[in-house]
Amino acid sequence: MTDGLYGQSEFDALLTEENVFDGVFECLRRIWGTEDALGERKLGGSEYRTRLLERELAKLYPPLYDELAEQMGDHPITSLEDGCGVIMDALSLREGFRLEQELANEHGWDVSLTWAPIERLPSETQFICREWFDAQSPSVVNRDDYRYIGDLDVPQLPGTSPEYVWTRHPDKRLEAALEGNYSTEEVEDIYEDAKGLLEDIVHESVHTEFFVTSDHGYVNHLGTSPYTLSDELEESLKGKFSSRFTEVSNSQAFQLLEHANIIQRVGDHYVVRGHHKWTKRGATKKIMHGGFSLPECMTPVLRINTNATGDN
Structure with missing residues (x-):
């Protein structure tokens, strides 16, 4: 994993906590627990490290999203x-x-x-x-x-x-x-x-x-991102999603995106996983929710x- 996303205590938490997300919580604390993490000078870097952390965790631990979905409910x-x-x-x-x-x-x-x-x-x-x-x-x-x-x-x-x-x-x-x-x-x-x-x-x-x-x-899509998309996948996202979720329908584009682990089906909706984004002409909203x-x-x-x- 990329240097700086965790220290020894966060690494130990990822390995030893009964719930892997308790370890993720400590990794996020390392990024956002500093006084200036939300400040204008640091915000882009804090968001980049958050995106990088999630991308690397999903690679190292494939059940990440399925386990998070299983824990939802009974807040x-x-x-x-x-x-x-x-x-x-x-x-x-x-x-x-x-x-x-x-x-x-x-x-x-x-x-x-x-x-x-x-x-x-x-x-x-x-x-x-x-x-x-x-x-x-x-x-x-x-x-x-x-x-x-x-x-x-x-x-x-x-x-x-x-x-x-x-x-x-x-x-x-x-x-x-x-x-x-x-x-x-x-x-x-x-x-x-x-x-x-x-x-x-x-x-x-x-x-x-x-x-x-x-x-x-x-x-928050501010700044650079380690998430990348091929032209074909970006066109599919742009064509099917106006936000980070949409209703399910039969489409080869959805099948392509799901096979690439860009989206996930949840009930009657498809949701965008991770921090994938797509570009559109003109101003694009950077702060969004509705996804996974x-x-x-x-x-x-x-x-x-x-x-x-x-x-x-």
Whole structure:
């Protein structure tokens, strides 16, 4: 494997952890656990190393994607018994590693970070919201123990135990960020606003224990990539996919892409594996989800207890 993607402790975790993805989690921590990993100067390099890690892991461990798919379902947010469950749309492990450090250091809270696989594929909000709240969209969930936050202002929270909060951030801004070459918004700025929103939720809630997670992560195609496609495969992707997933239909192009391990069939959908991308004329969205990759499908699970300082 390429030098720098892991150290001895991460290598040991990959070899010895009962769940290989616990080792992957430590490798991702090595990439994203530094303070400036989301910064403008380092972001492209951090994303490149993430893509390289996933490509090499898939080569060395062929069951990688099948095992990740088998672990999906029964996300721990669905078994929350008390406290406040916060679902931050598209919050990824990138932000999770930084939140773990900063929330503990700045507030004195007891904060821990683990991970959980997404509920299901495609890794899109509409499908996961259906599974969790039986609704087509987080904004239309109608329950007394639930609040939806579409902007950065926190409304009165339910006060139930458990209570659930679904925020449109950071995805609301990520969807517009890095849109072709036209956006000037930095991912780190988006992170800071999402962090501030989470802090406000903690302070507004009656609870002292918080379970913070996401419905899915995202891929960021910023910068160079070790993933390559032949002209034929790129044309097939471009012709069949407008996003990172599409409905199944009979087509030789799908068979070609599936045979090349570029896509995978999941139920009634094909999803793009890894960080494969295709070029189109004009501006191309760089931040996407809906496919089958490690940063999309391994969601952060932050547990926060504010009783350490009695802030709440």
